[in-house]
Amino acid sequence: MTDIFDVIADGTRRDILQLLLRRADESETGTSVGQIVADLGVSQPTVSKHLKVLREAELVNVREDGQRRFYSLAVEPLTAVDDWLVPFLVDAYGDQAPDIAHPFQEIPDGAAHAAEVVGRAAASAKHVVTNAFKRLGG
Template sequence: MDGFTVMADPTRRRVLDALATGESDVGSLVERLSLSQSLTSKHLKVLRDAGVVTVRVDGPRRVYRLSDRPLPDVIAWITPYYRRWSRGLDRLTELLEQEKEQSDAE
């Protein structure tokens, strides 16, 4: 499954958002997201199979966390846009700073 398909599902995005704050076991995710255990596990399996999350066994618990390098196809697609937007925002910041310096000098 490609990264765009993974990200298309709003429930999977909610799971990813929850894991963005740190690792979590299934039970904690169920509670935080108000989802059933089976639905949460289903989406975690898809995310794990896609390489977006990793899992480690901690006694009876499975603890999930975001992968270090998830969704390479999404990142490859968005990177040129991000660079362009960043350059534009950097230039805007420079112009605003110049304008402020000019008004402070007056």
């Protein structure tokens, strides 16, 4: 299975996940690729490429209806991120930790930037370690 930190390190994929989260209450049938393209202003091939990565990481569910595909968020794999991140929030904020029980609140720009930096660092570290093991024949 793909490392979830590699998957969410990409800003477009995080935008897709946030869009699916916002639309979860609006649509029980899921969100079409066309709706994602329109809402994000990203090309259809780009959205399809990122949705494939999200499917492989099991972060989205897909429902097919003829030629159309409808996507919805699969939150279970995100528990790994939650388990990793929460101790940092508790250490940093103590009793003043942000209210993570309400996922629909907007993420401040600073927090979004920090998440991107952490995601990229985790992906980079994984890449370095993986290559080191390959060079060592492991």
